[in-house]
Amino acid sequence: MQFSRRTILQGTAAATVAGLTPGGLSAKTQALPLTRQIPSTGEVLPIVGLGSWITFNVGNDPKLLDASADVIAAFFESGGRLIDSSPMYGSSQATIGFALEKLGFPESAFSADKIWTSSKSEGPTQFTETRNLWRLKIMDLMQVHNLLSWRAHLEMLQEKKARKEIRYVGITTSHGRRHGDLEEIMMSQDIDFVQLTYNVLDREPENRLLPLARERGIAVIVNRPFQRGSLIARFSGKPLPKIASEIGARNWPQLLLKFVISHPAVTCAIPATTRIDHVKENLESAAGPLPDSTMRKTIIDHIAQL
């Protein structure tokens, strides 16, 4: 978990990526995902990360734990860094911790998790539990989940950041909840990250939150880029717009993801998946060209006609 190594890794647009599987170095050449800077430090992150809602909640099922570790290995091999979870997501944190240990704690990993409790006193305890489940000493990013008791938890997280137990502080919401409150927090609090829902149909953040994030120098993590898969199901079988080939989008998931990460305020989108081919496909979306503002409008217009 060294910043210098990360910077070297992400600073290269295309490179030979060393395999991170315990089996050894299986070098292969592939395009690395594009990166964006975290405004508060300048550290760069690949613009596609990995969510864990539902997908890594596999309990203590040994077969599914190994399958999840394989997905996470493929994520790192493809140049991904940020993995996001929450105490709300069942055993997902423990699954990620299992995978990180199995993979030898890849240095490029960027750990993002949340505090999810209405109790102020439970916040520090939950942080310790989360860190233990990830099997890490330092968490890269801790966020207040869905603005729950955010004042108390944000204060606690800022203290932990000052003590270097965490590197970044953020706050999250999902599915358009409490955007007004989120805007106030972004205006008044010293936070590094904000996480919100943004996709081709849920574009309300374009009006205030995304411009505000740029203005205030706050990194943006986008959850539900596929509306939990419903967008893929909805558009599957429908024709792609002609510009899809121009930006290297071979299918709807890639087009939908390219739309999200092409917004200049977005730092990282975190689609979740249980499939290795999908995780590779997602990171491939971030390696190729992205739609410009004209193309983004074309995508919106095309989808409106479907």
Place this chain on the structure above:
Amino acid sequence: MGDWSSYSLSDFLLFSPQVYERLFVLHNQDFWPAQLVSLGLGAAVLILLVRGTPASTRIAFLILGAAWLVVGGAFFLGRYQTINWLGSYIAPLAGIQGALLILLGLRGATGLISSTNHRVAHTIGVGVLTSGLLYPVIEVATGTSMRGAQFFGLTPDPTAVASLGAIALLNGRVRLVSALIPAMWCVVTALTLSTLGRSDFAIAPVLLALAILAIAWPRTTHTS
């Protein structure tokens, strides 16, 4: 959780259909051959309740109560909680249900309706109880694999259904209180399976509806 109104059912569905099915596969693997024992005990409950003597019905409810304790500890705490934090809240409810049924058995508050005077309610009660014991067969018929099927006394759905069938045979008002937790679980499991897109989501609520009919059926006092 200050903003409950903004959450939907799917927000609390933390796991995939594959994970949920494998939960029962692993449970069956780990407990084999306890399924044979629990089914044997379930059959004993049916026989004891059909026999209907004060002693036999007390034993039947003691077995049912023990089944809930096993489900609460081994399933909700030992298994379900690993994929859903709600498991730690549901387990005590299963424990309460188990304690309640055991208390009924110990106190002898298990007077049953007569199969002749309450033929419809009695028939439905026995039918629902039998369905709880045959739950794996019903599940397989609706597309679940036998490896991932649920068994009375080990997992909640058949235990709740069989309990409702037995409770429907009770004569006293205690049947209303006794049915609450099993009925709640039938609703929870129906919502869970429905949200997961499972074809067997209707089994428990249909049997619950039948049990409610039998439980609500008027009890008349016959004096000779």
